[in-house]
Amino acid sequence: MKQRRLGRGVAIVGAGMSKFGAFPGLATRDLFVDAFQELLASVDKGFNPQEIEALYIGNFSSDLFEGQAHTAPIMADWVGLTPRPATRVEGACASSGVALREGLIAIASGLYDIVLVGGIEKMTDLPTSRVTDTLATAADVTYEVPAGFTFPGLYASMATAYMHAYRATPETFMKVGFKNHENGALNAKAQFGQRIADIMEARKASAIRKGRPVPTWSDEMDFLHDDRANPIIAWPMRLYDCSPISDGAAALLLVSEELARQFTDSALHIIGAGQASDGATHDRPTLTGIPAARHAAKMAYEMAGVAPADIQVAEVHDCFTIAEIMATEDLDFFPAGEGWKAAEEGRTARTGDRPINTSGGLKSKGHPVGASGAGQVVEIWKQLRGEAGERQLSGDIRLGLTHNVGGTGQTCAVHIFERR
Amino acid sequence: MSEKPFTGAVFYEYLNEHKLMGSRCKTCGEVHVPPRPGCAACAGSAVEWVEMSGQGALAAYTVIHIAPTAMIEAGYDRNTPYCTGVVALAEGPRISAQILDVDVRHPETIEIGTPLEIAFIERGEGAARRTYLAFRPEK
Numbered sequence A: 001m002k003q004r005r006l007g008r009g010v011a012i013v014g015a016g017m018s019k020f021g022a023f024p025g026l027a028t029r030d031l032f033v034d035a036f037q038e039l040l041a042s043v044d045k046g047f048n049p050q051e052i053e054a055l056y057i058g059n060f061s062s063d064l065f066e067g068q069a070h071t072a073p074i075m076a077d078w079v080g081l082t083p084r085p086a087t088r089v090e091g092a093c094a095s096s097g098v099a100l101r102e103g104l105i106a107i108a109s110g111l112y113d114i115v116l117v118g119g120i121e122k123m124t125d126l127p128t129s130r131v132t133d134t135l136a137t138a139a140d141v142t143y144e145v146p147a148g149f150t151f152p153g154l155y156a157s158m159a160t161a162y163m164h165a166y167r168a169t170p171e172t173f174m175k176v177g178f179k180n181h182e183n184g185a186l187n188a189k190a191q192f193g194q195r196i197a198d199i200m201e202a203r204k205a206s207a208i209r210k211g212r213p214v215p216t217w218s219d220e221m222d223f224l225h226d227d228r229a230n231p232i233i234a235w236p237m238r239l240y241d242c243s244p245i246s247d248g249a250a251a252l253l254l255v256s257e258e259l260a261r262q263f264t265d266s267a268l269h270i271i272g273a274g275q276a277s278d279g280a281t282h283d284r285p286t287l288t289g290i291p292a293a294r295h296a297a298k299m300a301y302e303m304a305g306v307a308p309a310d311i312q313v314a315e316v317h318d319c320f321t322i323a324e325i326m327a328t329e330d331l332d333f334f335p336a337g338e339g340w341k342a343a344e345e346g347r348t349a350r351t352g353d354r355p356i357n358t359s360g361g362l363k364s365k366g367h368p369v370g371a372s373g374a375g376q377v378v379e380i381w382k383q384l385r386g387e388a389g390e391r392q393l394s395g396d397i398r399l400g401l402t403h404n405v406g407g408t409g410q411t412c413a414v415h416i417f418e419r420r
Numbered sequence B: 001m002s003e004k005p006f007t008g009a010v011f012y013e014y015l016n017e018h019k020l021m022g023s024r025c026k027t028c029g030e031v032h033v034p035p036r037p038g039c040a041a042c043a044g045s046a047v048e049w050v051e052m053s054g055q056g057a058l059a060a061y062t063v064i065h066i067a068p069t070a071m072i073e074a075g076y077d078r079n080t081p082y083c084t085g086v087v088a089l090a091e092g093p094r095i096s097a098q099i100l101d102v103d104v105r106h107p108e109t110i111e112i113g114t115p116l117e118i119a120f121i122e123r124g125e126g127a128a129r130r131t132y133l134a135f136r137p138e139k
């Protein structure tokens, strides 16, 4: 494949997000305004939002979730940016990762200098069964869904293929969820920002309050093995292997590299970008990894001129715990079949040599699908600028990566960021 | 074989007759299941219908406890989970299908690589009757 280069450099000079969670009464537009306000406050040297020339908004399915299509112009209107062009970008759970790429391309082409990239989703208005049905529309509705596949079910089937190929066990997956809750507990924006131990204590306290028998879990793994506390969703994926149903929004300010210093002295330069597509899950040569992620990662590494080992922090698409393990292999952080061992050994923890999902990941932070890709970039923005608070990685963190997957890998967008 | 269009609608018409059909490229021989009106391997436009033998092997699976609406209507739920998976057909292509006659209470005993044979599930009454693709371990 021909190596691609950007027409000119592009940098992120502002980033913000709403809290992720379940917010009855708030629509996507309300959450987007929240993210936009935080973005404005994040621009070190300040700026006039009227300088924004275009918007690219990632959104999976406001149509089915909220009964509202055509959402991008509404976002532009609610932050006072009409009549600028506002384009909705749909790539399932990778919608805002792809929106970021579209914003990047628009500036690199020379058409615009200043672009707002957003991501939005409002999922909690629907009952769980209809959320399940809506998410399943990211798979092949003609040929996968009639077999009874759900979205968790598709990833669970990849988990059985992975376990069979590499001798991993369901316990490995539980440890990924455990780790992401440890990180999310340090993130005030997280939907489920509690450690597993905190959740266990809360369950015990609730049982005492209600006069019910108090559970006697010996430790976190005992809790995660409990069919009542951690029910099976699609074996081997249990509740604590699955990212939650969430509402949320995120926003990023992109400018041409020449303008970056007008906004901040510590911009994030987007030095690598890759995107790839694929067919239905059953139609792939391998089920132990995501081919589109491998393609997208290769493109991004080649454009950036960096190696996987150079990346200091990565936010990967852990919609399910198995997905995080496969991501660490698809990104070449570990060889195929070794990702589960690295997770077991704690190498992907905040204190490990290869920290993954310091934000808490989609598992703990929440997964408002169309907002998740932009939300990942917010964490890299914070880590590279030393603004991640209690969960800040130590050392001089200059190189970060985001990996955003749509469906089960029909779309994948990978970006690499450098603070110069 | 007939000249029926190589569409999902016709694929399911054949399935209602208990035939698992794909398309074969007359130029390069590539078989697509489900069928495609053009060949994705060589971009050829001349394709023909071909029936699959119904033999295959289990490539991946899951046992679903939280079911989608359509499967809840078919009688499945948290207490009545079902197995679904990816089947590698003897002819090469892979397809999604429900997996019958496996121990859904002990999913760890279900084995990838198990030889499978085709089965058909009928759901709905009268004009709404429809056949769903399934496989079960070979007897």
Ligand SMILES: [Zn+2]
Pocket: B025, B026, B027, B028, B029, B030, B039, B040, B041, B042, B043, B044
């Ligand atoms: Zn062909």
